[in-house]
Amino acid sequence: MHPPTTQPETTQRQISDEIAERQRRETDAAASAARPLAVHPRRDFAPYRSTTLRHPTHELVRADPEEIELVSPAFGHTDVAAEESDLTIQHAGEPLGERIIVTGRILDGDGRPVRNQLVEIWQANASGRYVHKRDQHPAPLDPNFTGVGRVITGDDGSYRITTIKPGAYPWKNHRNAWRPAHIHFSFFGSAFTQRLITQMYFPGDPLFALDPIYQSIVDPAARERLVAQYDHDVSEPEWAIGYRWDVVLTGPKSTWMEPEDADHA
Amino acid sequence: MPEQPTTDEAFDAADLPGADAHPEPHTGPLGQTPSQTVGPFFGYALPYAGGPEVRAPWQPDAIRVHGTVRDGAGDPIPDAFVEIWGADAAGRPATARGSFARDPHGFAGFGRAAVDRDGHYSFTTVKPGAMRAGSAPYLLVTVFARGVLQHLFTRAYFGDEPEANAADPLLARVDAERRGTLIAEPDGERSYRFDLRLQGDGETVFLDYGTEV
Ligand SMILES: [Fe+2]
Numbered sequence: 001m002h003p004p005t006t007q008p009e010t011t012q013r014q015i016s017d018e019i020a021e022r023q024r025r026e027t028d029a030a031a032s033a034a035r036p037l038a039v040h041p042r043r044d045f046a047p048y049r050s051t052t053l054r055h056p057t058h059e060l061v062r063a064d065p066e067e068i069e070l071v072s073p074a075f076g077h078t079d080v081a082a083e084e085s086d087l088t089i090q091h092a093g094e095p096l097g098e099r100i101i102v103t104g105r106i107l108d109g110d111g112r113p114v115r116n117q118l119v120e121i122w123q124a125n126a127s128g129r130y131v132h133k134r135d136q137h138p139a140p141l142d143p144n145f146t147g148v149g150r151v152i153t154g155d156d157g158s159y160r161i162t163t164i165k166p167g168a169y170p171w172k173n174h175r176n177a178w179r180p181a182h183i184h185f186s187f188f189g190s191a192f193t194q195r196l197i198t199q200m201y202f203p204g205d206p207l208f209a210l211d212p213i214y215q216s217i218v219d220p221a222a223r224e225r226l227v228a229q230y231d232h233d234v235s236e237p238e239w240a241i242g243y244r245w246d247v248v249l250t251g252p253k254s255t256w257m258e259p260e261d262a263d264h265a
Numbered sequence: 266m267p268e269q270p271t272t273d274e275a276f277d278a279a280d281l282p283g284a285d286a287h288p289e290p291h292t293g294p295l296g297q298t299p300s301q302t303v304g305p306f307f308g309y310a311l312p313y314a315g316g317p318e319v320r321a322p323w324q325p326d327a328i329r330v331h332g333t334v335r336d337g338a339g340d341p342i343p344d345a346f347v348e349i350w351g352a353d354a355a356g357r358p359a360t361a362r363g364s365f366a367r368d369p370h371g372f373a374g375f376g377r378a379a380v381d382r383d384g385h386y387s388f389t390t391v392k393p394g395a396m397r398a399g400s401a402p403y404l405l406v407t408v409f410a411r412g413v414l415q416h417l418f419t420r421a422y423f424g425d426e427p428e429a430n431a432a433d434p435l436l437a438r439v440d441a442e443r444r445g446t447l448i449a450e451p452d453g454e455r456s457y458r459f460d461l462r463l464q465g466d467g468e469t470v471f472l473d474y475g476t477e478v
Pocket of ligand 1 (some may be wrong): 182
């Protein structure tokens with residue numbers, strides 16, 4: 001028996017209806033303005049309840065990037081040991097779960113590789129439990145899995161990590177809310193304005209349609225860019241299942257232009 | 266690694282039936298990868314030893330930059346973290362490798378600090394020089410938190426640079442009544458306070474570098 005917990009009142013049906021309504025509104029607004037749907041999530045995406053008091057209500061102010069914004073911190077191989085890209089060898093024993101390899105390239109919006117930059121990852125274990133003191137999911141910790149890794153990209157912008165497939169886990173956004181399995185990724189680009197923290201998902205997850213964090217990206221094509229692809233050429237015989245996930249970081253427009261509506265914010 | 270099979274015929278997964286169900290790379294032609302929230306459980310992964318010490322606190326030129334991250338109700342946010350990235354005292358970005366494994370006598374430029382239970386963060390760094398003639402010196406500040414689906418950029422200018430601030434083109438574009446949210450005010454010996462308010466009264470001015478797509 002699982003332990004009793006207090007469950008929020010809001011149902012999945014209510015959340016799913018809110019998601020559909022908001023996405024319809026965004027799609028209509030983009031169509032009538034003849035502009036594409038936004039790539040990034042809407043910061044005020046109310047079906048993800050934690051946004052309510054944590055999104056700015058003022059328009060962001062356009063800023064001309066100066067030199068510090070056009071370069072990035074200088075990480076290097078002195079910062080990260082090669083073993084840090086393998087999350088299955090950090091303890092005395094092997095972690096439980098499905099061993100996987102995730103690899104891909106980090107590119108900027110012009111297709112140039114993001115070289116020698118830091119990639120950080122963290123994730124739940126195969127049971128869907130994080131090594132975090134505030135994770136209260138009653139699923140077992142794995143003494144052989146911490147779920148934290150780092151890697152520096154190669155000259156071609158490539159990265160490669162070995163880990164185990166994380167489990168889905170419950171959260172308290174609404175009643176019976178479950179996050180699709182995901183790995184958290186943090187990237188630095190060649191300019192600080194390319195900074196990106198995101199989540200990588202696994203193909204075919206039945207929880208996608210129900211998850212207000214994944215669905216906060218209202219453009220379906222953009223959402224799918226967070227889903228890795230199974231790649232048989234990455235799988236290794238009798239060792240690990242392979243996934244490919246490429247990432248595109250876009251920086252500031254190369255030419256600064258005073259916005260047309262130069263109204264003060 | 267386990268032993269490899271002894272025979273390995275030329276095998277291409279693309280030859281299999283159904284393999285063309287996904288003929289295109291999933292990213293498409295350089296479509297940008299969207300952001301997602303950092304979530305609540307980054308605390309054991311992203312903070313690192315020395316992350317808040319961009320300049321060792323015992324260095325004579327070290328300054329403290331600290332503040333509280335608050336939500337729309339004015340309550341401290343206990344699960345946020347802040348990154349700063351700033352030029353050196355001469356206005357030049359740091360270029361030496363080793364932003365994690367830092368040299369205690371050097372200056373990394375980059376720092377990361379998780380907030381405490383009261384939403385408070387604190388860095389030691391150097392006061393940057395201005396990078397352009399006519400611009401005031403500042404630190405680039407980035408905020409991440411559970412509930413924040415895409416990080417927020419802002420800048421911390423320095424309250425003891427009134428003349429440079431008065432001439433700064435970005436500060437000039439911000440409404441006078443909101444400009445103060447971009448100023449780290451001196452609050453002690455070599456110490457500056459820079460609070461971050463994500464929403465509501467005194468909402469921090471957040472910046473768009475053309476990346477709001
Ligand atoms: Fe997560």
